[in-house]
Amino acid sequence: MAEPAVAEARRSLTGDAYAQLKAQILSNALAAGASYTEPEIAERLQMSRTPVREALIRLQSEGLLDLIPRRGARIAPLKVQDMREIYEILTALEPHAVAEIAARRPEAEDLAPLKAATEAMEAALTARDLDAWAAADDVFHRALLRLHGNARLCAITSTLFDRSHRARMMTLRLRDLPHKSTAEHRDILGALRRGEAERARQLFRAHRERSAKELLTLLDQLGLPQF
Structure with a gap:
């Protein structure tokens, strides 16, 4: 024994x-x-x-x-090209997943983790607690993929989230308070609640494209290696 x-x-x-x-x-x-x-x-x-x-x-x-x-x-070093490639993959995968979720017209119970994460982001902004905001943002994205239900997709994106998290934390205090990002999460949640698949897809793609551009610009300013 x-x-x-x-x-x-x-x-x-x-x-x-x-x-x-x-x-x-x-x-x-x-x-x-x-x-x-x-x-x-x-x-x-x-x-x-x-x-x-x-x-x-x-x-x-x-x-x-x-x-x-x-x-x-x-x-592992942080490289701008790595982050560019990661965000290209996330921008391709996540909008498709969110559209499929919206098309199923999820119940309020299904969306509860996303609602709680969005409210946590808003509370963190009020408190100006950027670490709490980043944690809630991470919860939102991971909960979304779990709700989609594709285990392999969850595994792939989880690894990508981990690899991009360091860059996001490095730049978190170099940008304005993330009011726009928080509002985008609220809009995505609304589209999910209403079952608006194409609207949810468009909102999520725009969110990823904007956040990627912002992150990559800051990483360039920090002088991180490109490759």
Whole structure:
């Protein structure tokens, strides 16, 4: 009976290491392009090297870092072209998904997570809490894809959301308060509620195109590498 308990404890430690490291990468606490040895990371997390190593392997598979043999890990750098390609994919996928959801004429219960996320964005703006706003924005987009119901689409976009999140957090305080973005989410929610498939598609595409242009302009101003 001891061996299953040991295996479960190991999985728990690995999951904890993964969650902590991923959060630090997405928040830029672990800087894009920086390299860290396994002992440095283990000390940072106050954990042994085995669960840290397993967590690093998982994060590499998600494109958030590169493992360097006998040296540790290099956090994936932020590049303008990467963000351009990610937003091109999201601009193609998400408007199609939102139109299909609207065509099903979802019930109020189905839209409740999106409504709650929109209200959280509005409350965060009132409080001028940009971190809370970004978290609510992320919840909206992920909840939308879950509502669509295509598991593979959710998996693909979740990885893209993670990879773009660092850039969004880096530029969050370099732009005006996101009143326009918040209003766009409210408009998209309204189109979903009314079952207006083509309207929802158009609103979402315009939202993604505008936000992509804004992000890429700021990344250029920061002097991030293009490729």
